[in-house]
Amino acid sequence: MNLPQSVYDSRPWIQHYGSMPAELKTPEYNNVVEMIVRSAEQFAARKAFTAVTANGMNGTLSYAKADEHSDAFAVYLREHLGLKEGARVAIQMPNCLTFPVAAFGILKAGCVLVNVNPLYTAVEMEKQFIDSGVEALVIVDMFADKLTDILPRTQVKHVILTSVSEMFPPVVKQVIKLVQRYWNRMIPKCEVQTTPFRETLHKGYELKQNRQIAVKTYWEHLTRDSVAVLQYTGGTTGIAKGAMLTHGNLLTNVDQIHATGVAHNDERQEVMLTALPLYHIFAFSVNLLAFHHMGGNNILIPSPRPISNLRRAIENYPVTWMTGVNTLFNALLNEDWFKVYPPKHLHAAIAGGAALHQAVAKRWAEVTGTRLVEGYGLTETSPVITFNPLEGKVRPGSIGVPVPGTDVRIVDDQGRPVPVGESGELIVQGPQVMLGYWNRDEETAKAVKDGWFYTGDMARMDEDGFFYIVDRKKDMILVSGFNVYPNEVEDCIAKIDAVQEVAVIGVPDQGTGEAVRAYVVKRDEVTAEEVRQHCLKALARYKVPKQVEFRDELPKTPIGKVLRKDLRQEYLQQHAQ
Amino acid sequence: MLQPWEQSLLNLMMIVIMLGMGASLTFKDFRLAFRQPQAILIGFASQYLFMPLIAFILARSLGLSQLHTVALVLMGCIPGGTTSNLFAYFSRSVLGLSILMTVCSTLAAVIMVPATLALYTAGIDAEFRIPSDNVAAILFVLLIPTVLGIVLRRSNANVGAVTELIGGVVGVLVILFLIGAYIPRNLDLLSTTPKEIYIAAIGLGLCGFLIGYWFSRALRLNSAKARTVSLETGIQNGPLAILIVGMTFEGTQQQEMLLIPVLYSMFIVFTSSLITIYYRARSLKEELARDQAKVEPA
Numbered sequence: 001m002n003l004p005q006s007v008y009d010s011r012p013w014i015q016h017y018g019s020m021p022a023e024l025k026t027p028e029y030n031n032v033v034e035m036i037v038r039s040a041e042q043f044a045a046r047k048a049f050t051a052v053t054a055n056g057m058n059g060t061l062s063y064a065k066a067d068e069h070s071d072a073f074a075v076y077l078r079e080h081l082g083l084k085e086g087a088r089v090a091i092q093m094p095n096c097l098t099f100p101v102a103a104f105g106i107l108k109a110g111c112v113l114v115n116v117n118p119l120y121t122a123v124e125m126e127k128q129f130i131d132s133g134v135e136a137l138v139i140v141d142m143f144a145d146k147l148t149d150i151l152p153r154t155q156v157k158h159v160i161l162t163s164v165s166e167m168f169p170p171v172v173k174q175v176i177k178l179v180q181r182y183w184n185r186m187i188p189k190c191e192v193q194t195t196p197f198r199e200t201l202h203k204g205y206e207l208k209q210n211r212q213i214a215v216k217t218y219w220e221h222l223t224r225d226s227v228a229v230l231q232y233t234g235g236t237t238g239i240a241k242g243a244m245l246t247h248g249n250l251l252t253n254v255d256q257i258h259a260t261g262v263a264h265n266d267e268r269q270e271v272m273l274t275a276l277p278l279y280h281i282f283a284f285s286v287n288l289l290a291f292h293h294m295g296g297n298n299i300l301i302p303s304p305r306p307i308s309n310l311r312r313a314i315e316n317y318p319v320t321w322m323t324g325v326n327t328l329f330n331a332l333l334n335e336d337w338f339k340v341y342p343p344k345h346l347h348a349a350i351a352g353g354a355a356l357h358q359a360v361a362k363r364w365a366e367v368t369g370t371r372l373v374e375g376y377g378l379t380e381t382s383p384v385i386t387f388n389p390l391e392g393k394v395r396p397g398s399i400g401v402p403v404p405g406t407d408v409r410i411v412d413d414q415g416r417p418v419p420v421g422e423s424g425e426l427i428v429q430g431p432q433v434m435l436g437y438w439n440r441d442e443e444t445a446k447a448v449k450d451g452w453f454y455t456g457d458m459a460r461m462d463e464d465g466f467f468y469i470v471d472r473k474k475d476m477i478l479v480s481g482f483n484v485y486p487n488e489v490e491d492c493i494a495k496i497d498a499v500q501e502v503a504v505i506g507v508p509d510q511g512t513g514e515a516v517r518a519y520v521v522k523r524d525e526v527t528a529e530e531v532r533q534h535c536l537k538a539l540a541r542y543k544v545p546k547q548v549e550f551r552d553e554l555p556k557t558p559i560g561k562v563l564r565k566d567l568r569q570e571y572l573q574q575h576a577q
Numbered sequence: 578m579l580q581p582w583e584q585s586l587l588n589l590m591m592i593v594i595m596l597g598m599g600a601s602l603t604f605k606d607f608r609l610a611f612r613q614p615q616a617i618l619i620g621f622a623s624q625y626l627f628m629p630l631i632a633f634i635l636a637r638s639l640g641l642s643q644l645h646t647v648a649l650v651l652m653g654c655i656p657g658g659t660t661s662n663l664f665a666y667f668s669r670s671v672l673g674l675s676i677l678m679t680v681c682s683t684l685a686a687v688i689m690v691p692a693t694l695a696l697y698t699a700g701i702d703a704e705f706r707i708p709s710d711n712v713a714a715i716l717f718v719l720l721i722p723t724v725l726g727i728v729l730r731r732s733n734a735n736v737g738a739v740t741e742l743i744g745g746v747v748g749v750l751v752i753l754f755l756i757g758a759y760i761p762r763n764l765d766l767l768s769t770t771p772k773e774i775y776i777a778a779i780g781l782g783l784c785g786f787l788i789g790y791w792f793s794r795a796l797r798l799n800s801a802k803a804r805t806v807s808l809e810t811g812i813q814n815g816p817l818a819i820l821i822v823g824m825t826f827e828g829t830q831q832q833e834m835l836l837i838p839v840l841y842s843m844f845i846v847f848t849s850s851l852i853t854i855y856y857r858a859r860s861l862k863e864e865l866a867r868d869q870a871k872v873e874p875a
Contacts, residue, residue, distance in 0.1 A: 055741065056734040172735050175742060315603060316734050340612065341605055 006417035008409040013401035013465030018391040020259050024252065024405035024431070031222040031247040033108050035254070035293055040067035043295040046269060051097045051168070051300040056312035057176060059168030061097055063295075066104065069167075071215045072204030073105025078218055079207045080200075081136055081158050085110035085218070088132050088230065090156075091279070092116035092125075093140035095300035098162040098197055099278050100288060102138045107228060110218045114230045114242070115279040118143050119558050124240070126150040132230050132242055132438060138162060138197065142180075145188035161190065162197035164302045224248025230438050231281050233379035242438035243380045245281075250289060252431040253382040256403035257290040260375075260387045270296035271345070273313060273322035275304040280559050281383045282352050286323055296321075307331040314338070318345040325353040327560035330360050330501060333367060334523065342368040348390060350375060352383070354561040355469060355487045357494040358396045374399055376469060378455055380447065382432040385455075386467050397491070398466045399459075406430035410461055415449065423470050423483075426459040427452040458485065475564055477506030477514050479542045484516055486564065489545065492538050493518055498526035503554050503562045504545065507571050518545035519554060519567055583758050584823050590751045591820055592722045594659050597744010598683075599726020600737040601676055610677045616793075616802050620678040621685070623789045623810045629653040629693045631784045639773040643705045644830065647698050648837035649777050651707060651818055654693045656682035658814035659748040664849050668856035669864075670805040678809045683723070687716045707825050715821055751816045752842050759839045763832065770836060778840035782848050785811030800863065804856045812849055815842030 014022050029035045044064040052058045061069070077083045089106045091113065093099055106113045114132045116125065118140060125146060129137070136158040139147070144161060151159070165176035181187045207213065228250055230242040272291045276283040278300070287298055299313050310332070313319075322343075324332075329351060332338045348371045349364065356374040364372040373390065376399035377383030385408065388400035402408045409417050410424040418424040433453045436444035447454055458470040471485035478484075486504035493502040501521040509515035520531060528548035535544040555566040610617050632653025636646040657679045665675035682689075691709035698706050726744075730737025760767065789810030793803035818838040826834055 052734075053738075055738045056730070057738040058734055169735060172739060175739055179742070312734065315605070336609055336612070337605070340609055 007420055018389050032228055032250050033219040036104055039293050047297045049100050049298050052313040054309040057172050069101045070104035072201045074108035074215050075208045075213055076200045076204035077109040080203050088112045088114050088134045089136045090114040090116045090134040091138045092118050094118055094302045095278050096164045097167040108219050112227050122146040122150050129154040141187050144190035148191045151192050159194045160197055160200055161194040231379050241440050244435040244438050245382050246435050249382045249432050253285050253384055254290045259404045261390050271318050271320045272296045272298050273319045274298045275301040276323055276559055281379045314343055319343040320345050320347050323350045325560040326356045333363050339367050346370045353559050357491050359494040380434045385428050395466050399469050423458050423460045426455045426457045480512045482542050484543045492535055496534050498524035505564050505568045515546040517547040519549050519551050590747050593747045594744050595719045595722040596726040597741050599723035600730045600740040602727050616674055619793050619796050620806045620809055623792050624682045625689050627788050629697055633697045635777050639777050643701045644833050647705050648834040650697045652841055654690045655813045655818045656686045657809045658812055661809050661812035664808050664853045665805055668853040669860035671802055674805045687713050711825055756843050778837050779844045782811045782845045786852055
């Protein structure tokens with residue numbers, strides 16, 4: 001059903017690439033490990049990862065150390081645990097030094113990495129472990145108690161225990177452990193049999209030495225088509241399914257990220273503030289893979305909430321880049337210490353994961369003097385699809401242009417491309433699109449048709465080839481037959497100075513079918529009527545919220561995406577009678 | 578009376594506490610605090626205007642001796658202690674404000690303590706008064722570790738953070754140490770101490786809590802900030818007062834004068850614990866109220 005004359009086929013966006021290459025360069029590496037090992041050789045003495053706690057305590061791994069440790073961990077997995085190539089190994093932890101060592105180690109062992117959200121409940125963990133067939137698990141001590149009941153029902157045979165302070169200087173490590181255990185009481189008793197992460201490294205080093213193992217033999221034959229990561233998605237919409245991301249998918253996306261110019265490989269080392277969790281695809285590809293590849297120092301923040309947890313990291317390190325979601329940037333812009341002393345060395349900040357409100361982008365530019373550029377992508381696309389070129393004029397509200405080597409179309413319900421400026425579903429084709437969903441052919445067939453991945457996002461393209469997300473298809477509100485996109489209404493309300501955060505949903509309404517309902521978190525005093533009056537000035541009457549409710553906070557995913565579905569569900573439950 | 582080694586240990590502990598306090602700060606914190614100085618100024622006023630005045634009025638109305646009057650006024654003039662930060666944390670008050678108030682009142686103490694002390698003890702025999710330059714010298718010695726702490730944290734974040742933690746722990750230990758060192762040896766003295774002294778030592782802190790809270794509320798600080806100011810005003814740096822008395826007086830004079838700061842330090846642990854439990858409940862109740870406000874449709 002290809003329509004060759006579609007306006008999208010000529011890639012009209014390429015004219016705005018500036019210094020960006022129009023096509024992807026010839027692939028340099030056969031698999032992700034090759035890339036990691038190359039960086040380790042090139043930047044051996046540089047700092048690769050620095051984990052920073054809320055009170056400023058920190059531990060650092062150099063490129064060389066991260067490489068050696070992950071080699072040892074790979075040897076442990078293959079020789080001591082006897083895992084085979086392709087075996088699934090899960091990691092479940094907040095940002096800490098173990099994350100990169102374990103993740104790189106798993107890939108070096110030729111195994112498949114399964115990223116698990118540490119905030120999952122035991123039930124969710126069980127589902128994901130069973131679905132992915134995980135054999136070994138590296139888990140942080142804070143959440144290990146959830147394993148007790150579920151472990152026997154899964155295929156998990158080996159549990160490796162780590163802590164947020166792993167690989168910190170010895171005294172600091174002990175202090176953190178004491179505080180966590182006896183003061184904050186955040187280390188529950190773990191009742192399953194576990195091996196400390198430290199021991200796995202010792203064992204790995206020992207075996208490697210004794211058996212003269214060349215770790216390379218585990219991974220050198222892996223190709224770009226081999227599955228590297230099972231990345232679970234669907235958390236905000238429904239049942240979680242594992243997107244199979246291949247080595248090629250990830251390598252392509254790293255190249256695409258570099259093409260946009262977000263990571264320079266110059267003399268001075270980039271310092272990347274990694275406040276988003278690495279188990280999420282955004283930080284995994286952009287921070288852990290792309291910035292690491294360019295010799296950057298990743299500043300790992302175990303928990304960005306409360307937002308004051310970022311303060312010491314921002315004060316103590318010359319941060320040059322940071323990634324985040326709308327809510328994280330918004331939270332920072334509400335902190336005095338950040339507003340008065342924004343990071344001095346910042347080049348720009350990258351927003352993704354959820355729609356960036358224009359008001360936040362504008363305030364960010366005012367406060368920091370740098371751009372907050374929005375990109376767009378999904379778990380299934382490794383994740384970057386579009387990005388705003390760093391050069392050229394700012395286009396408020398745009399998610400930018402497709403990254404090199406990527407085709408994007410806007411289509412109607414029948415899959416036919418729509419004219420420029422019209423809204424439709426955004427579909428994408430490119431080497432970063434996943435292989436499919438793990439063991440779910442039916443779901444894969446629904447999402448990938450004729451080689452195009454259907455994102456479920458409503459968007460439009462302007463004359464210049466810049467894209468604008470209108471909204472999630474399922475979040476669209478139908479008021480008296482008119483489409484209302486929550487994003488547009490949220491963006492309008494967020495411009496009110498007294499508003500800190502806002503979420504908009506559609507609720508059943510006897511008169512209009514659905515009605516617009518806004519949830520507002522105040523910064524200063526503001527009334528529902530003032531909110532409505534403000535909207536009336538900028539929006540068509542049917543888009544103005546009929547109902548406005550004030551709240552102290554909004555339900556969010558661990559990375560800070562506002563959960564409209566939870567608000568909707570809550571409303572429906574309350575109004576069921 | 579404190580033994581020389583106890584006096585030295587007390588000195589050392591104060592230095593560690595001040596190092597820790599310095600390590601919790603950067604110079605930016607001060608500049609930030611003075612951008613919106615209302616809360617700090619209100620705290621400052623209740624610290625240096627009201628506390629010495631309360632101490633003076635208490636001493637007069639209870640008819641305390643000259644020696645005890647000097648000790649009580651000293652107790653009132655002394656800046657806030659680091660334990661107030663700990664209680665601010667427990668009571669879910671505004672920790673940042675608490676720390677900054679402690680620091681600001683401690684920094685200003687070099688000038689404010691000798692000045693207020695001189696003012697309120699002007700009519701007292703010279704031999705009982707605490708020489709102003711003596712107080713200033715001791716305070717100045719404590720400022721050095723504070724600045725060192727700030728520098729320490731700048732140069733090594735790990736050392737800074739560990740120092741900060743140790744300072745907090747020593748802050749609690751020092752009170753236990755002082756009570757342990759003084760009380761067993763002075764049981765006779767304590768049992769013959771008139772109830773006025775007890776009332777004064779306990780009342781000073783309680784009045785501080787009350788006036789700190791209502792003064793802040795009157796000047797329209799929100800309740801969380803008012804609770805912070807309240808704790809900060811009521812909780813004084815007992816060990817510092819003991820240090821000053823210990824280094825100024827000797828023999829029975831010292832022993833008599835130490836009664837006030839030691840009793841104060843002992844009872845402030847109980848009273849501020851009770852206040853903290855109450856404040857914590859209030860904080861939680863307010864948080865819950867905000868939480869429940871969510872489900873009411875607008």
